[in-house]
Amino acid sequence: MANYIYGKVKRKQNMFRVIETETNVYDIGQLNLNGIDYNPATLIENEEFYQVTSFSTSGFILEFLQNDIDSVNHDQISQADLKKLSFICTVQTNLYFFQIINSSFYISKKWFSIEELTIQTEKPIITINPCADTIYDKQSDILYFKRLPAAQKIFKGMDQLYRVATEDETQAFLNNDFLDVNNGFLTNNVSVPNRKRIALVNETLSRFTNDEKQAIYDYTNQYGHVTYQNGKFKIETDDDLKFVLWGIEQRFYTTPIGAEKRVANSIINI
Structure with a gap:
């Protein structure tokens, strides 16, 4: 043939x-x-x-x-x-x-x-x-x-499968009441990888009830890399933001043997 x-x-x-x-x-x-x-x-x-x-x-x-x-x-x-x-x-x-x-x-x-x-x-x-x-x-x-x-x-257009949050969407996320964003941390400080994560977690958060959102905040706080006071995560750097976004994506886990705290670099639903 x-x-x-x-x-x-x-x-x-x-x-x-x-x-x-x-x-x-x-x-x-x-x-x-x-x-x-x-x-x-x-x-x-x-x-x-x-x-x-x-x-x-x-x-x-x-x-x-x-x-x-x-x-x-x-x-x-x-x-x-x-x-x-x-x-x-x-x-x-x-x-x-x-x-x-x-x-x-x-x-x-x-x-x-x-x-x-x-x-x-x-x-x-x-x-x-x-x-x-x-x-x-x-x-x-x-x-x-x-x-x-x-x-x-x-x-052409397949980039929509992995969309980057717009300037307005990024700002709207930073305005969430569970974040305490430092005055010097602006949308132009948000990296492209974090903008991609914001585009994903905006949809995730929209599906959560208030109780589920609180459970996510408590879960993220358990891994303790970002200051959490009065129901707000303090965001001073792009790394702080990344850690909170990882929490919303539920990427953190503890190993059953050794109780090591880890973050999943990749996720496959099973």
Whole structure:
């Protein structure tokens, strides 16, 4: 069965046909597509993937993926446009492997083949990574990826899966009555990671009853890194804020043996 590589050229809307080959670009037999539903609080191992299910209805899918692909409907890419690729897509059966292309993938040095011992000078090449940036399984309608910033470069809008709190949202959070924020600590002192956490915990807090909120404050105070007086956490630094946000996310735990207090760096719901 023929495999195809298509390419997206910068500032052009259509996908172009690049190569038709009988060679498998990716070893599907060694591929373990067992994804974890994307959650910014979850860190994956090197061999794991995040996943977005029902991707065709997510609003991020490319038109290229929505219809059956027929290579004759795609123009052959020109030599000039090969130097303007933003990403390529390798199609093998129902799997679509996407790789971002940047200057590091272009090699134009002098080289020689082990099989043909002649110097090559005018044959620049584009390298293909052994692991794609994103993989779309059309049959199951699942998108797999390892890094959201990379997936966002191909599927525009996916950054909304991990949103940063706006200036107004950040200020509104600092105005909460369970925080005593130092006058010198302003919204521009809040780091990007904490802004991302604020975007998440705002939704979490909105679901809690008053009793549940108090239970969260007491739980956070048990781990004692931030001063808690008169029902308020004293916020003087970005680290103070991070600790309180971790508490709202219920990341703290005590080991059953040794009673060590720890913070979970990654969370997977089970």
